[in-house]
Amino acid sequence: MTTTTLPDQNAAEQTFESFGLDARILRALSEQGYTKPTPIQAQAIPVVLLGKDVMGAAQTGTGKTAGFALPIIQRLLPMANASASPARHPVRALMLTPTRELADQVYDNVARYAKHTDLRSTVVFGGVDMNPQTDALRRGVEILVATPGRLLDHVQQKSVNLSQVQMLVLDEADRMLDMGFLPDLQRIINLLPAQRQTLLFSATFSPEIKRLAASYLKQPVTIEVARSNSANENVRQMVYQVEDGHKQAAVVHLLRQRAEQGLSKQCIVFVNSKIGCSRLARHLEREGINAAAIHGDKTQTERMQTLEGFKSGNIDALVATDVAARGLDIADMPCVINFDLPFSAEDYVHRIGRTGRAGASGDALSIFVPGDERLLTDIEKLIKRSVPRGTLEGFDPTGEKARQEDSDRRRQRADVRRARGGNGDGEGEDRRRRHDHGGSRSAFRPSDDPFFSRPYEPSPNSASAKPADEMIAAALSRGRQAPKRPVAALLGGAPRKS
DNA sequence: AAAAAAC
Known part of the structure; x- marks a missing residue:
């Protein structure tokens, strides 16, 4: 050629x-x-x-x-x-x-x-x-x-x-x-x-x-043309570490924080699975956030309506699988949140490519949980820079946890209803219990949990807590680990299969 | 570990 x-x-x-x-x-x-x-x-x-x-x-x-x-x-x-x-x-x-x-x-x-x-x-x-x-x-x-x-x-x-x-x-x-x-x-x-x-x-x-x-x-x-976002200085990338099970609360926190700061409410939240996508959208709705899910199990009509609603501003948080990662041309997205870090680093670039278009500034925020180390390392290797670690100011995961467990129980009931033949997706809000958490804006109390009560800092025993450059260096020096894909596949021979 | 796409 x-x-x-x-x-x-x-x-x-x-x-x-x-x-x-x-x-x-x-x-x-x-x-x-x-x-x-x-x-x-x-x-x-x-x-x-x-x-x-x-x-x-x-x-x-x-x-x-x-x-x-x-x-x-x-x-x-x-x-x-x-x-x-x-x-x-x-x-x-x-x-x-x-x-x-x-x-x-x-x-x-x-x-x-x-x-x-x-x-x-x-x-x-x-x-x-x-x-x-x-x-x-x-x-x-x-x-x-x-x-x-x-x-x-x-x-x-x-x-x-x-x-x-x-x-x-x-x-x-x-x-x-x-x-x-x-x-x-x-x-x-x-x-x-x-x-x-x-x-x-x-x-x-x-x-x-x-x-x-x-x-x-x-x-x-x-x-x-240079990758628009990997080195796009006007996109503020940030990763927040939370414990498994606190991710939904963390997203709610981030969205409320943005609202408080007077930033645009419009946001795409990426989730790795279709089920997780619907669940998160429901959770956000329950938290009073205008949210809708878009993924491949939605009918085409629903997908188009959701997209339309988002573009017209009726929906603030578009919760999406990677169906929306590429190609969706939504002008000037001020913020992209990764509820899940994507399985492939390429997808990260595509996802955050929804923001910071044409010189506009944007935020690309990611939630990180223990176990995501490899995903983050891969991303940082691909974009050739480290993603700054951020702190969720005033985030109260334990207070939120109770709410989330409660919503888990509700979800289980919805699943049971679905099993009985009802449509549990987004329709589970009929008999919602009222929760009083002491005010319309639930308080995020400072937590006793040492991880959340102080800013995120590198800690020597946790690989994930090291600065990105060190993490990358460590990953590279880890030596002769089995490659993720067979060499033949990397060279373009056999189709990849892990 | 997943998602997407024809009926």
């Missing part, structure tokens, strides 16, 4: 006009309030306009979508003809994404950029009725955004013809591979003309991604 890297353009002096974009596109951009291209746009737009393949390392929040969508629209303009018959509207550009929400958002952007043109676009993804999608496809579109599974479904139903696709975008390609989409991707790509332009975007250039690129890209231009 031959790879060329373009010299870094002087992005500061670029304007959208300077790319030679059509007036109809420029008009849409100025209506959207776009003024200056972001670095990824400055790099990608000219390259895509030239018809070159692209291997792009960029995350959401960098303006990546416009980086590929604008030049694609520009290149398709000669194909646009509003009065043409559906047969004259074959799919010319196909954009694939790993999650339904991301597909919807990419489509939303495309539609806005192409608003003043005659290009047609639509989006197809699972979890919703196929018929409206089929109708839209039958009417004809030049630009199609899709998740792989549902697209193949449409292909089988012969409601879409991909034989005229000239441009293919693989967005969040690493995620698609992680999710086992490779066979689907191969099936789809085999339906496309060999002569086409392919753009691949990925957060990482893992061996798997490189192999994918080697099979499907032709002499790609590599575009890399």
Whole structure:
């Protein structure tokens, strides 16, 4: 695979006009309030306009979508003809994404950029009725955004013809591979003309991604934009250690603290499991916080409603699994909280990438419990810096514990109800017991627990308590431990399996 | 240890 890297353009002096974009596109951009291209746009737009393949390392929040969508629209303009018959509207550009929400958002952007043109676009993804999608496809579109599974479904139903696709975008390609989409991707790509332009975007250039690129890209231009958040100085990262079982209370504490300080209430709280996600959302609601859960077991309608509610400000705390870690373009998230540290360090970067967009400042707060040492070490190794340890001022875990145990009991009752056939998810609030903890804002009494009663300090006997650099050094010097993955897998051989 | 995605 031959790879060329373009010299870094002087992005500061670029304007959208300077790319030679059509007036109809420029008009849409100025209506959207776009003024200056972001670095990824400055790099990608000219390259895509030239018809070159692209291997792009960029995350959401960098303006990546416009980086590929604008030049694609520009290149398709000669194909646009509003009065043409559906047969004259074959799919010319196909954009694939790993999650339904991301597909919807990419489509939303495309539609806005192409608003003043005659290009047609639509989006197809699972979890919703196929018929409206089929109708839209039958009417004809030049630009199609899709998740792989549902697209193949449409292909089988012969409601879409991909034989005229000239441009293919693989967005969040690493995620698609992680999710086992490779066979689907191969099936789809085999339906496309060999002569086409392919753009691949990925957060990482893992061996798997490189192999994918080697099979499907032709002499790609590599575009890399510095990870927006690993070294993003305007994101204040912090990790708080609490005891197992105090995590929910800690999140409540953090949210209330922010409210007290007059900071925005809007926040995404990431949880590793779907069950934990629903539970935390319920707990927050009980604590009087406007919260809602979003995860893969929610229906598509619920997912969209929740996202809408969050965007419109009706929901303050969006409690999410990693369905929301990547791609969700929620502007200017002031705060991201990791209720659980993510299993993979990559996911940490994606999660906190929800905040600190476009120079805005943001907080990325993580809850740490004993046993999370390895996860934190991995994260710090990846982002090449230590995450500062913070103290939960005035946090009273023992007082909170009683409440939490109580809520655990309630949850068990809800589980029993569910087992009897009721819907226990979020519906368990019918007969809520009243709790009086001496005031509307429950007091966080100083605790006798030595860990919580004083600020977090490094302690010699706890690996987790060492400063991050020491922890990393220790981890590195620990020597010949069995690698987490077989070497073959690291080299890109066998699929990983632990 | 998990999540995501077609029916």
